[in-house]
Structures are given as C-alpha cells and as structure tokens.
Amino acid sequence: MEAWEVGSTLGPPPSEAQTAARAARRVRIRRRLGLAAAMLAPWAVLVAFWEIGAARGWIPTALFPPPSAFIRFAIESDFRVGFGREAMPIPVAILASAFRVVAGLAIGFVAAVATGILVSMSKVAAAALLPIVRGLAPIAPIAWIPLAIVLFGIGEPTAIFVVFTGVYFLLTLSTVAAVQSVDPRLVKTARTYGASPKQVWLWVVFPAVLPQVFTMLRINFFAAWMAVLAAEMVGLKNGLGMIIILGREVFNSNLILLGICIVGITGYLVDSGLVWIQRKILWWQAER
Amino acid sequence: MSSLVCKNVGKLWQAPQGLAVEALRDVSLAVSSGEFVAILGPSGCGKSTLLELIAGLEPISRGEILIDGERVTGPNPKVVMVFQEHSLFPWLTVEDNVAFGMKMKGMPVAERRARAHEVLRRVRLEPFARHYPHQLSGGMKQRVAIARALVGNPDFILMDEPFAALDFQTRVLMQQFLLEVWRDFASTILFVTHHIDEAVLLSDRVVVMSAGPGRVLEEVAIDLPRPRSYTSAGFNEYRVRLTAHMEREVMRAQPAELAA
Secondary structure (H helix, E strand, C coil), rough: HHHHHHHHHHCCCCHHHHHHHHHHHHHHHHHHHHHHHHHHHHHHHHHHHHHHHHHHHCCCCCCCCCCCHHHHHHHHHEEECCCCHHCHHHHHHHHHHHHHHHHHHHHHHHHHHHHHHHHHCCCCHHHHHHHHHHHHCCCCCCHHHHHHHHHHCCCHHHHHHHHHHHHHHHHHHHHHHHHHHHHHHHHHHHHCCCCCCCHHHHHHHHHHHHHHHHHHHHHHHHHHHHHHHHHHHHHHCCCCHHHHHHHHHCCHHHHHHHHHHHHHHHHHHHHHHHHHHHHCCCCCCCCC | EEEEEEEEEEEEEEECCCCCEEEEHHHEEEECCCCCEEECCCCCHHHHHHHHHCCCCCCHHHEEEEEEEEEEECCCCCEECCCCCCCCCCCCCHHHHCCHHHHHHCCCCCHHHHHHHHHHCCCCCHCCCCCCCCCCCHHHHEEEEEHHHCCCCCCCEECCCCCCCCCCHHCCCCCHHHHHHHHHHEEEEEECCCCCHHHHHHEEEEEEEECCCCCEEEECCCCCCCCCCCCCCHHHHHHHHHHHHCCCHHHHHHHHHHHH
C-alpha cells in the first residue's frame, strides 16, 4: 500500500494542460458551491430565527409553529390529512393540484395559440371572437369558480376550467400581439422560397410566436396556480388548497403552515418545469 | 439564357391617411444571364422596393417586370432573395434552413437533406449543418442564407444589402465569398447597396438611383479586370465618379427631408 503511494508520487508530473484543467474545474466547483450557499443561506437564516424565536417564546407557536413542529406533525400523522372519507395522503394532494394546473395550462396554451392565429388569419374571425376575448380577459379566474362549480360540479373539470380561464384569454391576446411582431423578413423569405400563405402560417408564424406566448404562459402560471388553490379551498375539498382550509376549520396551525410550505415548493417546481421547457424546447427567440 | 426586364416600373405605397407615397418612378432596367449588377443609391431611394417588386412580394403599380418574357405577378421559383440579416429561421438547423424551399414544394426529407448537404459542401459549411443560426457568427449566417439561395438553382439572386450589418473584415471576406459563388454557380446577381466601394468591387455594372421618388439616374459599366481590390488601378476613378453622383443625390434629397 505504502509502496504504491510512493510509486504514484514518483510518476510523471502532470502536464501543464492537465494542471490548468484541474484548476479550472476547481474554480468551477467553488463557484457552484458558492451559488448553492447563496441560495440556501436566506432559508437557513429564516428557519433558524423562526426556531429560536419559537423556543424562546418570541413567536406564538400556537399561530406560527416552527418547521420542526409542523414537519414532525406531518410525520406523526403519517403524511395524511383529513378525516374519514375525506382523508388523503399529502403526496396525492400534491399530485392532484399539480395535475390540474398542468392540464389547465396545456389546454389553455394550445387553445390560445390556435385562437390567436385564427383571428390573425381572418378578419371575420377577429371581428367575431376578439371582442369576446377582450371582454372576458379582465375577469379574474377566481370569479369563475362559482359558475364552474354549477356547470361542471365538484371535480377535476372545474379546477381545470378555472386554470384555463386564467390563461386562455390573456394568451390569445398575446398570441395576436406576437403574430404582429413576427419579423416581416422571415415571412418574405418564406414566400420567395415558394411557401403558400397557409405554409407561411404553419412553418413561419406558428414557430415564431411560440416562445413569446410561452413566456406569457409562465408569467400567468402563478395566477392560475392561485386560482386552483382557491377553487380547492372553496369547493373541491381536495388537493393542496384543502389542506390549508382544513387547518383553519380545525384550528390546526401546523396544517396551515404545512400546506403553505407545500404550495410554495410545488409551485416552484412546476415553474422550474416551465423554465426547462422554455430553455430546452422553445429556446429560440426572434432575433432583432 | 434567362432575362430580367423592368419596363417603366412605378410603385405607390398607400399611406394610412389616404396619401400615396411614390417610391419608384419610371424605372427601366435589363439584366442578362451571368451578370453581376449593383443598384447603388442613398437610403430611401426605393432600391429595396425594386427588389421586392422583382421578387413578386409586392404588387407593381405601373409598368411591368418580365422574367424570361413572363410578367411577374407573384413569387417565382426562378428568383430568390437574400435579406440584410436575421432572415434565417432561428428554430431550424442550418441544413433545414437550406432545405426550407424544397420542403415547401413537398420534396421527401432524404432528398432535400442530400441536396442541402451538397450545396453546404460546396460553400464549405457542411461541418455546421446541424448548428442553429444563433451558434453562428454574422458572416456565417449570411453564408448559410446564400447557400439557401443557391440550392434551388435560381436564375436570379436578389440581394438586399446583404452585408450591411457586418463588420469591415467580415464584409471583405463575404465579398470574396460571393464572387466565388457567382463564378462557381454561374448565377446572375442583382445586388442592392449604398456602399460605393462595394458596388465597384463586385459588379459588372452599377445602376445609380436617385431618391424620392426612386429613378434610375445612370448606368455605369465597371470595366476593370477581375480579381479586383480596393487598390486596383482605375478603381479610384469609378469611385470618384460615383461618389460625385451620390453626393449630389444626398444633397438634393436633404432639403426635402429637413422640410418634412
């Protein structure tokens, strides 16, 4: 063993390039660790103050139980919330809410791009549809909840519809705006290469508007996410919104704060997924 | 032999307030096979408009344009256009950009890829076939745009200030590249520019246009042996002559602009 180590130190010295590469890697790793520390430090400080404040009695733990309390509560209740028939494992609640928001966003995005391109193609379609879209766009998604419950009952379609209304009208208008800002040189180029008007819409305008509309989708995701939680709180009685409202109903602050934390983390993860799509699938932006 | 003839071409742009702006008046021009013609004029003289009319992208208000004796009424496969910059589709790879026109005509994917690669090999861009435009420099992008123009074997290549956005070194390299392409592919090129040197360096003939409305002032045959350079004997005489013309035009156009 010792002999091996001695032998290795007596081996050929590393070349300059190897040394440089190693130094560069060390710098890279250090930079990444620095960024990770910068990301985690505020959270660590927040949790530390919260825990210390709760232990010293500065913070009323009945209203604001610290993470150690509500995480222990979650473990002790076997990651299940609710009673009897309404009881639901927390992972199921997370998946239920995430599925609703993703389904609503996907349907809203596809429908909005289709509508936006249709009204940009046809003056008749624009005259028929745009005033409706502009009239419905200002209505907050939460305002649709009572109507959606009447129309679709208590269940998935209501939640998906609420998310859909939260993104569809705005995204339709931003598709129309994106179509108008497509670089005319791209359209002219396609036409000189023999593209018919329909081909221009399909192969130039459609791909050109996708990234811009997707950026709007991401901006509107948070509103849609809030709308789903509101729908879950007032009507659906399941999903993440239910965890919070149940906590209020049974005066269990652990449940409320647990719910808030999961809502934040899940929303962050879905948004990260949208960022990933933006970077890896719809990465091009019109060059100007 | 293919031919391009503009006969007394005029173009009016309908402004939103109902006023018409006269962009071109009475432009007559003939280009024959294998020629390299530069259209030189101050900005706003309608030279880009003329190219768009020839490409069939805009309706002609007066006169007519004939390609091989046929009136231009819309885009024509015999004519392609290369724009200043940013005319590559950013979501397509280099090979798919080059194959775009063939895709529009419904050519099978294997065949159009093969043809695209053949042209890319000839212009030494094949290693970049799978790259996206944003991964290329400005000069490389314009080379791809030129390869895309060549792939369909057009009779006429119209170029609208294709190198205007490039720095001087890149521009010089691109001018050499374009001359090689012109020779190797035996194309006919109609090249719009506001650079006098560029026009003299590249073309067989310079068509000088005036501003507002655009008219043809004169045609100057550039009778210099190739290869040329900015320091060739005789280059300066052409430059001085064309510069004098351009100056007069700019000065003439200026008061109108200031008054407006």
